[in-house]
Amino acid sequence: MLSNWPTPEALEWTSQDERSMIKDLAVMIAGKAGDGVLFTGNVLAKVLKRHGWEIVTSRDFPSNIRGESTCYTVRASLDKIYGLSDQVNILLAFDCEAILAHLPEIAANGIVFCDGQGMTTPPPEQTLGRTFHRFSLRALAREQFGQEIFKNVIALGALSYVLDLDASLLDGIISEMFLKRKGEEVVRKNIQAARFGYDKAREITAETERHPLAKKADDDQVLISGNEAIGLGALAAGCRYFAAYPICPATEIWQWLVHYLPGFGGAVVQTEDELAALNMTLGASFAGARAMTSTSGPGASLMMEAFSLAGMAEIPAVIAHVQRMGPATGMPTKSQQGDVLQWIFGSHGEFPRIVLAPGTVGECFELTVRAFNLADKYQCPVIILTELDMGQNFRTTRAFDFSGVRIDRGKLLSPGELLGTADFKRYEITADGISPRSLPSWKNGVHLAESLEHDEKGYRDEDPLNRRRMMEKRMRKLDQASPDFCAPQVWGCQKAEVGFIGFGSTLGAILEAMEQLRAKSVPSRFLQLRTLWPFPAAEVRAFLAESRDIFVVEHNFSGELATLIKSQVSPCAELNNILNYSTLPFTPREIVEPVLRSRR
Amino acid sequence: MKVKASYHRLDPTWCNGCGLFGVFDALKRAAVALAIEPEELVIVTGIGCHGRLNNYFRAYGFHGLHGRTMPVATGIKLVNPGLQVVAVSGDGDAYSIGLGHFLHALRKNVGLTYIVVDNRIYALTQGQASPTTDFGMVTMSTPVGSKDYPIDGPSLALAAGGTFIARGFSGEVAHLASLIERGMKHDGFALIDVLSPCVTHNKLNSYDWYKKHILHVEEVPGYSPRAKAKAWEALNDPEKIAVGLIYEEDKPSFEELVLPDREKPIASLDLKVDVPRLGKIMDGFR
Numbered sequence: 001m002l003s004n005w006p007t008p009e010a011l012e013w014t015s016q017d018e019r020s021m022i023k024d025l026a027v028m029i030a031g032k033a034g035d036g037v038l039f040t041g042n043v044l045a046k047v048l049k050r051h052g053w054e055i056v057t058s059r060d061f062p063s064n065i066r067g068e069s070t071c072y073t074v075r076a077s078l079d080k081i082y083g084l085s086d087q088v089n090i091l092l093a094f095d096c097e098a099i100l101a102h103l104p105e106i107a108a109n110g111i112v113f114c115d116g117q118g119m120t121t122p123p124p125e126q127t128l129g130r131t132f133h134r135f136s137l138r139a140l141a142r143e144q145f146g147q148e149i150f151k152n153v154i155a156l157g158a159l160s161y162v163l164d165l166d167a168s169l170l171d172g173i174i175s176e177m178f179l180k181r182k183g184e185e186v187v188r189k190n191i192q193a194a195r196f197g198y199d200k201a202r203e204i205t206a207e208t209e210r211h212p213l214a215k216k217a218d219d220d221q222v223l224i225s226g227n228e229a230i231g232l233g234a235l236a237a238g239c240r241y242f243a244a245y246p247i248c249p250a251t252e253i254w255q256w257l258v259h260y261l262p263g264f265g266g267a268v269v270q271t272e273d274e275l276a277a278l279n280m281t282l283g284a285s286f287a288g289a290r291a292m293t294s295t296s297g298p299g300a301s302l303m304m305e306a307f308s309l310a311g312m313a314e315i316p317a318v319i320a321h322v323q324r325m326g327p328a329t330g331m332p333t334k335s336q337q338g339d340v341l342q343w344i345f346g347s348h349g350e351f352p353r354i355v356l357a358p359g360t361v362g363e364c365f366e367l368t369v370r371a372f373n374l375a376d377k378y379q380c381p382v383i384i385l386t387e388l389d390m391g392q393n394f395r396t397t398r399a400f401d402f403s404g405v406r407i408d409r410g411k412l413l414s415p416g417e418l419l420g421t422a423d424f425k426r427y428e429i430t431a432d433g434i435s436p437r438s439l440p441s442w443k444n445g446v447h448l449a450e451s452l453e454h455d456e457k458g459y460r461d462e463d464p465l466n467r468r469r470m471m472e473k474r475m476r477k478l479d480q481a482s483p484d485f486c487a488p489q490v491w492g493c494q495k496a497e498v499g500f501i502g503f504g505s506t507l508g509a510i511l512e513a514m515e516q517l518r519a520k521s522v523p524s525r526f527l528q529l530r531t532l533w534p535f536p537a538a539e540v541r542a543f544l545a546e547s548r549d550i551f552v553v554e555h556n557f558s559g560e561l562a563t564l565i566k567s568q569v570s571p572c573a574e575l576n577n578i579l580n581y582s583t584l585p586f587t588p589r590e591i592v593e594p595v596l597r598s599r600r
Numbered sequence: 601m602k603v604k605a606s607y608h609r610l611d612p613t614w615c616n617g618c619g620l621f622g623v624f625d626a627l628k629r630a631a632v633a634l635a636i637e638p639e640e641l642v643i644v645t646g647i648g649c650h651g652r653l654n655n656y657f658r659a660y661g662f663h664g665l666h667g668r669t670m671p672v673a674t675g676i677k678l679v680n681p682g683l684q685v686v687a688v689s690g691d692g693d694a695y696s697i698g699l700g701h702f703l704h705a706l707r708k709n710v711g712l713t714y715i716v717v718d719n720r721i722y723a724l725t726q727g728q729a730s731p732t733t734d735f736g737m738v739t740m741s742t743p744v745g746s747k748d749y750p751i752d753g754p755s756l757a758l759a760a761g762g763t764f765i766a767r768g769f770s771g772e773v774a775h776l777a778s779l780i781e782r783g784m785k786h787d788g789f790a791l792i793d794v795l796s797p798c799v800t801h802n803k804l805n806s807y808d809w810y811k812k813h814i815l816h817v818e819e820v821p822g823y824s825p826r827a828k829a830k831a832w833e834a835l836n837d838p839e840k841i842a843v844g845l846i847y848e849e850d851k852p853s854f855e856e857l858v859l860p861d862r863e864k865p866i867a868s869l870d871l872k873v874d875v876p877r878l879g880k881i882m883d884g885f886r
Binding site for chain 1: 637638639640642644652654655658659660661662663664665668670671672673674675676678679680682683700701704858859860861864866867868869871872873875878879881882885886
């Protein structure tokens with residue numbers, strides 16, 4: 001079997017001093033779906049976070065509950081990190097297949113623990129210095145604790161030893177997870193299993209193999225996924241109605257909100273499909289709620305119909321779209337950025353819409369809060385566009401500042417303001433295009449939310465002049481809106497020939513790549529777009545003018561962002577695409593290499 | 601004190617004799633009977649000739665997309681359960697493009713009054729077969745006769761767990777108004793299917809034809825709208841079309857089940873940012 005192993009490529013990576021404290025490392029947990037890889041990875045991430053480290057996780061899961069290969073990488077660092085590195089220092093594998101798949105990623109001084117029945121220790125020429133340990137997790141779990149399921153906690157105990165972590169960190173998390181749900185006995189047994197794993201690892205590894213992690217104070221950090229951050233942003237922004245249909249990888253937004261919205265007086269409704277989800281969101285918003293839905297892939301296509309209705313009837317709505325790999329059902333558990341142009345140019349007819357693209361979990365929170373204010377202010381649909389990589393993976397970030405959250409409901413009147421009104425015009429033609437809003441039950445505010453072209457009161461009107469005036473009114477709503485949008489952020493050196501442009505979760509890999517380029521004396525800059533529509537043309541034009549070699553980095557096949565830039569900036573500089581349409585998010589190397597190649 | 605004029609905005613321009621005039625009048629009569637303030641009433645319509653209703657009726661309105669009245673109306677009702685939310689659809693809207701939404705709003709028992717104006721034809725698009733068009737009927741889309749068997753909304757509603765299932769006739773406005781009024785008072789989902797002639801595109805199912813074919817269940821000796829088996833029998837009568845209150849039962853409404861407090865509508869919640877409470881939630885991520 002060993003002869004089938006792929007020849008590992010020599011990876012260039014900045015090695016740590018092996019004898020001193022480690023400041024950056026990645027641990028991969030691999031196995032089959034159903035092995036508890038997700039549980040093990042999540043707990044490890046939390047342990048390392050409480051050790052005071054910055055965390056980025058990444059999961060590669062099949063769209064299946066059991067039986068296929070999965071892996072979960074936890075990268076931890078003393079410094080601020082946004083993405084994965086190119087290497088794995090420790091691989092803990094629940095089967096041999098995982099080693100075959102991941103050997104090229106394992107660092108030269110890396111360690112592999114493998115619960116591989118019948119596996120022989122590979123000869124040194126095939127391991128390239130990597131240390132292999134057979135670690136019969138399942139057998140040990142059965143022998144010592146009567147059930148195979150304890151293998152995960154044994155593994156976590158072993159990792160605690162190798163990383164020289166305070167054992168109480170793992171004990172604390174075990175107790176938080178199991179005490180309420182399963183009781184003291186389960187907690188006791190799991191802590192015992194963790195200790196057992198810790199001791200077992202001491203037995204089978206040499207002292208020199210340990211990767212002791214430097215300690216750092218936890219300075220107000222939290223470990224959160226993009227989906228949870230969007231949920232928390234919605235809650236803080238006053239979202240009180242949420243309607244959705246289950247779809248991977250967006251469902252966690254809903255599953256998080258369902259625990260909190262009722263306590264805040266709100267409601268969460270599971271609809272029969274995504275057509276209903278967005279229509280219901282519009283009904284709720286029309287009646288006065290700050291309302292939201294979330295979706296992905298095919299669900300977004302179903303929402304295209306009501307997206308247009310929100311534009312025509314000028315109803316505020318927030319739609320979180322967590323992108324997955326398409327087309328069609330595609331690969332529901334893999335990340336992609338292939339739905340950008342759909343929201344910018346999609347649906348029937350022309351109407352104003354806003355598309356926001358957070359690049360960090362902190363921005364998932366901030367832009368969600370902003371999305372509700374923009375939706376109310378401009379009375380139009382607002383899309384929060386993320387990806388599976390951002391939505392489902394966990395990253396550390398500074399705890400969110402709720403005291404900075406402001407709620408702006410725009411031109412929504414109050415019942416009092418309507419008292420003297422005799423002739424309320426819901427779609428009044430105003431200089432900024434934005435009209436006053438009333439809510440059902442308010443006296444003197446009676447109106448019709450109309451999907452047909454309508455007059456200022458909302459009633460059907462096919463007069464050609466009215467059509468022109470109403471179209472212009474709607475389309476000018478965003479003309480003066482740019483100060484309200486999140487401007488693009490420039491990262492890196494002030495002056496650099498190499499300029500990257502990207503959005504969303506590619507940010508982590510781009511920033512890592514910039515570090516690697518800097519080490520090779522290639523300074524670079526990165527323009528991170530946070531509002532994709534209305535397009536920030538002035539900022540992009542300026543960035544293009546200041547850079548010599550421009551690389552647009554996107555996780556899709558055709559370069560949707562590059563297409564967008566070319567359509568909005570004219571004349572446009574030459575754009576080089578760095579594209580990835582594989583099942584995995586970018587690695588820094590995939591960005592560094594094309595840049596270096598272009599400079600040869 | 602409310603009168604019909606309280607809800608009258610414009611005179612309708614439907615074809616002379618259209619069944620929708622009867623529905624328009626019956627809806628106003630029901631609103632008068634319950635003395636509903638026009639601003640407490642929301643009428644949600646779909647696409648078809650019925651969709652013009654919002655232009656003529658004075659109340660808050662939402663004229664959305666074809667087939668999507670149910671989710672829109674559900675969103676409105678849940679956010680402000682004090683509102684009287686009436687959805688109006690045609691047979692194409694309710695039983696074709698919006699069939700899924702209809703059955704799901706019904707099984708959730710959302711407190712809506714759903715008036716389905718069934719003329720057995722697509723009239724606004726000039727006369728194509730609808731899901732309730734008779735088998736064999738010649739229409740614009742079925743020149744040699746429809747090959748689709750029609751479906752029956754009230755029967756579907758009964759099978760799907762409807763808690764208020766009624767059928768009225770545009771030609772009997774007082775009776776229809778009483779059904780709508782009872783439907784509005786029902787705490788849960790009320791379906792009122794309306795036999796409603798299209799005088800322009802459906803020459804078969806005329807007022808006279810309906811008069812010959814309807815059977816008032818209230819006139820059937822021993823009929824009780826609380827007996828499901830009787831309701832099924834009435835709806836499956838091969839000769840007659842049952843009208844009246846066909847079935848009724850008490851079940852908690854969706855609003856009662858999912859809203860934390862019906863007396864504190866989501867529409868009027870104070871959205872003040874509760875910093876300490878949110879901070880506590882944030883602590884769960886440490």
